[in-house]
Structures are given as C-alpha cells and as structure tokens.
Amino acid sequence: xxxxxxxxxxxxxxxxxxxxxxxxxxxxxxxxxxxxxxxxxxxxxxxxxxxxxxxxxxxxxxxxxxxxxxxxxxxxxxxxxxxxxxxxxxxxxxxxxxxxxxxxxxxxxxxxxxxxxxxxxxxxxxxxxxxxxxxxxxxxxxxxxxxxxxxxxxxxxxxxxxxxxxxxxxxxxxxxxxxxxxxxxxxxxxxxxxxxxxxxxxxxxxxxxxxxxxxxxxxxxxxxxxxxxxxxxxxxxxxxxxxxxxxxxxxxxxxxxxxxxxxxxxxxxxxxxxxxxxxxxxxxxxxxxxxxxxxxxxxxxxxxxxxxxxxxxxxxxxxxxxxx
Numbered sequence: 001x002x003x004x005x006x007x008x009x010x011x012x013x014x015x016x017x018x019x020x021x022x023x024x025x026x027x028x029x030x031x032x033x034x035x036x037x038x039x040x041x042x043x044x045x046x047x048x049x050x051x052x053x054x055x056x057x058x059x060x061x062x063x064x065x066x067x068x069x070x071x072x073x074x075x076x077x078x079x080x081x082x083x084x085x086x087x088x089x090x091x092x093x094x095x096x097x098x099x100x101x102x103x104x105x106x107x108x109x110x111x112x113x114x115x116x117x118x119x120x121x122x123x124x125x126x127x128x129x130x131x132x133x134x135x136x137x138x139x140x141x142x143x144x145x146x147x148x149x150x151x152x153x154x155x156x157x158x159x160x161x162x163x164x165x166x167x168x169x170x171x172x173x174x175x176x177x178x179x180x181x182x183x184x185x186x187x188x189x190x191x192x193x194x195x196x197x198x199x200x201x202x203x204x205x206x207x208x209x210x211x212x213x214x215x216x217x218x219x220x221x222x223x224x225x226x227x228x229x230x231x232x233x234x235x236x237x238x239x240x241x242x243x244x245x246x247x248x249x250x251x252x253x254x255x256x257x258x259x260x261x262x263x264x265x266x267x268x269x270x271x272x273x274x275x276x277x278x279x280x281x282x283x284x285x286x287x288x289x290x291x292x293x294x295x296x297x298x299x300x301x302x303x304x305x306x307x308x309x310x311x312x313x314x315x316x317x318x319x320x321x322x323x324x
Contacts, residue, residue, distance in 0.1 A: 007057065009133045013161045014050040016129040017043045017168075020122045027118040033109045034102035035175040035194035036118065038095035042171055042198060043122075045091040046164050049083040053157050056080065060252050070293065073252025077216040080156035084213060087164070088206035095199030102192025109191060112183045119176050126172065130165035137162050152223060155253035156213050167205040171198040222248035222256050226288050230258065233283045239268045239276040244297075244304040254290045263301040273298060 024040035027033070056079030064071040109115065137158050141149030150159050178194020181187060221227070227246060234243050244261035251257055260280075264273055277296050285291050299307075 007054070007157075009136045009158055009161045010050050010053050010057075012132045013129045013165060014047060014054075016125040017047040017050065020125050021047055023118050023121060027115050031109045031111050031115050032107065033112070033115050033175075033179060034098050034192045035178045035198065036115050038098055038195040038198045039119075039122070039171055039175050041094050041098075042091055042168060042202060045086055045202075046168065049086060049164065050161070052079045052083055052086075053160065057157065060255075070251055070257060071255065073250075073255035074217070076252055077156060077213060080160055081210065081213045081217055083160060084206045084209035087202055087209065092199045092203035092206060095202060096196050097199075099192045099195030099197075099199060102195060103189045104192075106188040106192060108188045109179060109182060112179050115179050116176070119172055119179075123169070123172050126165060126168045130162070130169055133158065133162040133165050150212065153212075154216065154220065154223075154250045156209075156216060159212065160209055163205050163209055167201050170201050174198055174201065216250065219249050222250065222258075222290075226256070226290070229287055230260075230284055230291075233280065233287065234260065234262065237276055237280060239264055239272050241265045242301055244299060244301055245308075251292075254292075256288070256291045256293075258284070258291050258294045259297070260295070261297040261299055261304050263304070264298060 021040055021043035024036055024043055028037040028040050053076075056076040059075035059079070060071075060073050062072040062075075137149070140153065140155070140158060144152070153159055174194050174197040178190050178192075178197070181190035181194075227248060230246060230248075231243060234240055234246075241263045244263055245259075246261075247259045249257040264276070268276075277298075280296065281294050284294060
C-alpha cells in the first residue's frame with residue numbers, strides 16, 4: 001500500500017490545486033479568457049483526482065474478507081486508472097471544446113494583466129507541489145533512469161501526481177504564451193488555441209497514465225531484486241532439490257502474492273518438508289516484507305514440466321466449434 005511519502009505528495013498537490021482552481025476560475029470569469037478557464041478546469045480535475053487517490057489508498061488498506069480473500073490492495077490501481085480516464089474525458093475534452101469555441105468566435109481578453117498575475121501565482125504553487133513530487137519520485141527511483149523507474153514502479157500515486165504537476169506547469173506556459181500573443185498580436189483566437197494546446201497536453205498525460213496503470217491492473221510481477229532474493233533463499237535450503245517455478249503478483253505497492261513450486265530431495269521425510277516450508281516462509285517474509293501471501297507447491301520437477309506442457313497445449317488449442 002502507498003506509504004507516508006505518497007500521501008505527503010498527494011496532500012501537497014491537493015492543497016495547491018484547490019487554491020489554484022479557485023483563483024483561476026475567478027480570473028477566467030473576470031477576463032473572459034478561454035485559456036484561463038481551461039486552466040481552472042485542469043486544476044479542478046487535478047483536485048478531484050488527488051481526492052480519488054487518497055480514497056484508493058484508504059480502500060486498499062481494508063483487511064481481506066470472504067468476498068475478497070486476497071485483500072483490497074488493487075483498489076489503488078483501479079482508482080489510479082479512473083484518474084487517467086477523468087483527465088482525458090473531463091480535463092482534455094472540455095479544454096479542447098472551449099478552445100475550439102474561442103477560435104471560432106474570438107473575443108479579446110478584457111484584462112490580461114489579471115490573468116498574468118494569476119498565472120504567476122499558479123506557477124509558484126504548482127512549482128512547489130511539483131518539487132515535492134519530484135523529490136519523492138527521485139528518492140524512490142534510486143539509481144534507475146527516470147523512464148525505467150516510472151515503468152517499474154508499483155506505486156502509481158507518486159508518478160501520477162508528478163505527471164499531473166508536470167502537465168500543469170506546461171499548461172501554464174502554454175496559457176501564458178496564448179494570452180501574450182492574443183494581447184500583443186491582436187489575435188484573440190490565440191487564447192483559444194492555447195486552450196486546445198492545454199487539452200492536448202492533458203490528453204497525452206492521460207494516455208501515459210492509462211498505459212502505466214493498465215499493467216498494474218492486469219497484474220505485474222515483483223522486481224528482479226525481490227525475485228532473485230527469493231531464489232537465493234530457496235537455493236540455500238538443503239532439503240530442496242530444485243526450484244521448479246516462481247510466480248509473483250503485485251496486489252498493491254507493498255502487497256505481493258508469491259507462489260513457489262519446489263522439488264524436494266527424495267530422501268527427506270514429511271516432517272522435514274514441513275519444517276523447510278515453514279523456515280522458507282519466515283526467511284522470505286523477513287527479507288522481503290512486501291511478500292504478504294506465500295503458497296508453496298511440492299512437486300517433482302518432471303511432473304511440474306508435464307503440467308506446464310499441458311497448460312501450454314490447452315492455451316494454444318483452438319476454441320471448440322459450437323454446434324449451434
């Protein structure tokens with residue numbers, strides 16, 4: 001589940017976006033700027049999104065029950081995907097629509113200097129929130145590249161807020177350029193063009209978020225570091241002849257389901273097998289606290305290979321032809 005750092009990032013973004021949204025809408029109403037209205041919608045959507053992420057974090061911490069025996073960890077992934085949909089449908093859709101209307105029916109901005117002041121204040125607030133999100137992401141990624149850390153991250157809260165704040169900063173720059181052009185070039189349609197540009201930025205952000213969270217929703221395995229750690233622990237167990245297979249599944253950022261298939265030495269008795277399984281579970285969970293559920297299958301290696309072959313044949317077999 002998302003940790004304290006993730007919540008800090010979300011709360012910082014939530015506070016900043018709430019203040020910014022109110023200010024932008026007031027400026028849009030006063031100046032009649034389409035770009036400023038789009039920015040207000042952008043901040044309003046971001047505010048709602050941060051609320052959804054906090055809700056997802058809270059829901060993901062619910063204990064397992066009969067209906068959801070593996071817990072609610074994936075709730076966070078679901079609500080992160082909803083955030084991507086809202087950014088695209090509401091943020092991008094409304095911004096592009098408003099921009100097109102302004103381009104078709106252009107009218108000058110009544111007092112652009114008010115809009116400039118609001119944009120400057122928004123840049124300060126957004127910049128502070130972005131810096132907090134960036135530091136948190138940098139701390140989490142370690143020595144990995146930015147792209148690799150983003151793609152491998154199992155906690156969508158940090159990179160979601162970072163993407164939103166980055167899009168917000170870009171949107172502010174586009175809005176400023178559009179207003180500046182509309183005022184000094186006497187081309188009011190540029191204000192609408194800026195609104196369309198903001199919508200396209202939001203659409204691109206939504207597409208990237210949807211792509212990253214889709215993998216988490218479908219189910220991603222644990223990092224190579226965790227998998228190699230588990231393999232080393234199993235290899236050190238004297239009663240284990242070989243590791244047939246290891247499968248991991250992230251149910252949440254700190255909630256990993258682990259399944260192992262082990263071939264034990266033929267000479268060991270049932271008691272030794274039971275003691276070894278117990279010792280493995282203790283060692284694996286101690287070294288990898290994110291492994292919350294562990295299942296171990298005892299099976300001869302050749303039998304396991306036969307079962308894998310049968311699974312592949314069943315998967316590759318053509319679907320049965322219906323008589324109807």
